[in-house]
Amino acid sequence: MGSQAPDLDSLLPPQCKFVGDDFLTFDSKKDKLGYGGSAVVRRCYNTKLGLVAVKCMEWYSGKNEWSKDIEKHLPKEIGVSLSLNHENIVRVHGVVIWPRSLGLVLDYIPGGQLEELVTNWNIDPLPWSVRLRITYEISMGLCYLHNFTKKDRIVHGDMKPENVLLT
Numbered sequence: 001m002g003s004q005a006p007d008l009d010s011l012l013p014p015q016c017k018f019v020g021d022d023f024l025t026f027d028s029k030k031d032k033l034g035y036g037g038s039a040v041v042r043r044c045y046n047t048k049l050g051l052v053a054v055k056c057m058e059w060y061s062g063k064n065e066w067s068k069d070i071e072k073h074l075p076k077e078i079g080v081s082l083s084l085n086h087e088n089i090v091r092v093h094g095v096v097i098w099p100r101s102l103g104l105v106l107d108y109i110p111g112g113q114l115e116e117l118v119t120n121w122n123i124d125p126l127p128w129s130v131r132l133r134i135t136y137e138i139s140m141g142l143c144y145l146h147n148f149t150k151k152d153r154i155v156h157g158d159m160k161p162e163n164v165l166l167t
């Protein structure tokens, strides 16, 4: 366990820092958008941005320490994410710090996961034109990451249908 929070002040430009009061949460069950290995994602209302998704990562371990997991993910995820600007990559607006967790403030993507769409047996198989469009848009996002700068090429490393969100 680390004993100090990563220095967010030096990492973040002022417009990317949010506080808890900037957000209204709705129904805590209904507004849980999903979760993964490291985070719970909730839909919230932000006073400036409107509907957003906030990816909340618990950091409080009971002893006022940052957990190893957060320490590992945070600087990378925040620093890189804030500088990305592509229509096929979820936009990251900034960071909010709550007493026991911190959140990445993201555009809210309303269409759910690709995983849910391709495993839903109650709907007809997707037409090829839709499959091609989804594939094309994923490729455009990855291409952007792979050519981010000449020096920094970003590899997503976890491409899977759960991580593809539909607009």
Ligand SMILES: Nc1ncnc2c1ncn2[C@@H]1O[C@H](COP(=O)(O)OP(=O)(O)OP(=O)(O)O)[C@@H](O)[C@H]1O
Residues within 6 Å of the ligand: 033, 034, 035, 036, 037, 038, 039, 040, 041, 053, 055, 090, 106, 107, 108, 109, 110, 112, 113, 158, 162, 163, 165
């Ligand atoms: N911006 C968003 N808008 C709507 N739903 C979202 C958004 N971000 C995440 N979700 C939902 O929450 C789920 C988990 O989010 P995410 O994949 O970012 O977390 P994770 O799995 O813990 O992280 P990672 O995939 O980077 O390991 C997604 O699969 C999706 O269903």
Ligand SMILES: [Mg+2]
Residues within 6 Å of the ligand: 035, 036, 037, 162, 163
């Ligand atoms: Mg995920």
